[in-house]
Amino acid sequence: MNILTFILALLLALFVALAGATRVASWLIERRNPPVGSFVDIDGAIIHYVNVPAPAGGDLPPLVFIHGASANLKDQMLPLRPQFEGRAEMLFFDRPGHGWSGRGPGNNETQQGQAATIAALMDRLGIKDAIIVGHSFGG
The missing domain is CATH 1.20.5 (Single alpha-helices involved in coiled-coils or other helix-helix interfaces)
Structure with missing residues (x-):
């Protein structure tokens, strides 16, 4: 050799x-770190999410939380869910290709593609108008 x-x-x-x-x-x-939420197929991308339902008599509109790069839904859910629970419907999710969400076959590698996936997830869950809370790259 x-x-x-x-x-x-x-x-x-x-x-x-x-x-x-x-x-x-x-x-x-x-x-x-097992998944903590539910899964839904959005145009071929399996998205992991936690939807906290709207409370009776809540005083805030729905809140949709978008985590930053190299993160997952727990980054915002753990500190912020207790702050708003009982006041608003909340949606936490793993962005496509992060956490337990798959990237899918579409254009989820772009910000526009991820925005379309998020909008479709909101539609699927019946969230029409919401305050979007983005952190870092999620902003």
Whole structure:
């Protein structure tokens, strides 16, 4: 075996080991953070969301929360849900390609595509007018 073959075999083994370690780490993260909401298919994208229904006598319009890049619905739901519960309907969701939501076959890699998916999700849930609360890239 010449040195080039040895180096290529070593690099291939390293690549396989790192890919396996990444898969195991992903599995552990998913196991520790299971989905907390429901799923709906929006034009081929499976979207994970939590819809807190409108309370009787709520004093606020519906609130739709859009998380930032590399985040998920828990980033806004954990601190803000207690602040508005009993006052407004709330929608938290994982943006397409984040958290437990799939990217789907459409153009969800663009802001316009994600906005269309969010609007379709709101329509599906019967949310007509809402205050949109965006954080970071979600803004």
